[in-house]
Amino acid sequence: MAGRCRRRSARRPCVARHYGEYRRLDSAHRPLGRPGGRSSTKGPALNADPASQARLLDLQALDSSLDRLDHRRRTLPELATIDELTARLREVSDALVLAETLESDLARDQRKAEGDVDQVRQRSDRDQQRLDAGQVSSSRELENLQSEIGSLARRRSDLEDVVLEIMERREIAQADMSSLAADRDKLTAELASVTAKRDALFAEIDAEIAASRAARAAVAPDVGAELLALYEKIRATSDGVGAAALHRARCEGCHLTVNPAELGQLRAAPPDAVLRCEECLRILVRTPDSGL
Numbered sequence: 001m002a003g004r005c006r007r008r009s010a011r012r013p014c015v016a017r018h019y020g021e022y023r024r025l026d027s028a029h030r031p032l033g034r035p036g037g038r039s040s041t042k043g044p045a046l047n048a049d050p051a052s053q054a055r056l057l058d059l060q061a062l063d064s065s066l067d068r069l070d071h072r073r074r075t076l077p078e079l080a081t082i083d084e085l086t087a088r089l090r091e092v093s094d095a096l097v098l099a100e101t102l103e104s105d106l107a108r109d110q111r112k113a114e115g116d117v118d119q120v121r122q123r124s125d126r127d128q129q130r131l132d133a134g135q136v137s138s139s140r141e142l143e144n145l146q147s148e149i150g151s152l153a154r155r156r157s158d159l160e161d162v163v164l165e166i167m168e169r170r171e172i173a174q175a176d177m178s179s180l181a182a183d184r185d186k187l188t189a190e191l192a193s194v195t196a197k198r199d200a201l202f203a204e205i206d207a208e209i210a211a212s213r214a215a216r217a218a219v220a221p222d223v224g225a226e227l228l229a230l231y232e233k234i235r236a237t238s239d240g241v242g243a244a245a246l247h248r249a250r251c252e253g254c255h256l257t258v259n260p261a262e263l264g265q266l267r268a269a270p271p272d273a274v275l276r277c278e279e280c281l282r283i284l285v286r287t288p289d290s291g292l
């Protein structure tokens with residue numbers, strides 16, 4: 001097992017292979033602080049009051065809580081629902097505008113077609129009146145008038161068909177408008193409801209964030225500037241976890257068990273020495289159940 005790990009080229013293949021249970025046998029052969037070893041990336045040794053180190057765990061808990069709150073705020077399911085509803089509302093509103101435009105065009109066409117029917121009817125009425133009044137004497141003129149009345153009747157019938165066809169299309173457009181307007185109203189109401197829910201959750205999360213930030217501001221001075229700077233630096237590159245408790249010989253940051261040789265060195269370190277996990281390089285904070 002140790003030999004296999006020694007051949008590794010990646011930084012922490014054993015972590016991937018054995019998850020939290022692997023004891024790093026190879027590091028038993030590597031003294032702490034060996035030149036060129038991984039511990040050389042730790043930087044200069046740092047000392048800090050044990051109470052400050054313990055406070056670092058409180059700070060870490062608050063920072064982790066703030067990270068979780070921030071993540072929750074950014075990934076609320078309501079946000080995706082709002083995006084989806086907004087997109088659907090836009091589609092429905094666009095379709096409604098098209099339906100309204102079509103209906104208005106058809107209304108104009110209908111007025112024009114009805115005007116044409118009126119003109120034909122008036123002319124036909126005039127002809128009929130002339131005919132009824134006996135104003136036409138010549139048989140030729142009478143024949144022409146009767147012929148015109150006949151063709152006007154056919155023309156009127158055609159124009160009335162056009163009006164009917166336009167009215168039918170208008171009815172369809174109006175039905176589309178009603179249906180789209182109903183969809184729009186439903187989506188608008190849904191969007192308002194989800195937005196209100198999101199805002200309520202935002203308010204809730206923001207209150208928790210404010211409380212955690214206030215608690216953090218109270219804890220940070222207890223940690224001390226130097227230790228805090230180191231913690232922030234590690235936290236930025238270690239998934240938001242800069243400090244972890246050493247719990248029963250296990251680093252709570254990477255969840256790996258510290259091997260006996262390394263544990264012996266941790267045990268021998270003075271209480272104010274800031275310890276680092278050999279594996280994940282996070283600050284290791286001693287607790288009563290560290291197993292030292």
Ligand SMILES: [Zn+2]
Nearest residue numbers: 251254277280
């Ligand atoms: Zn670790």
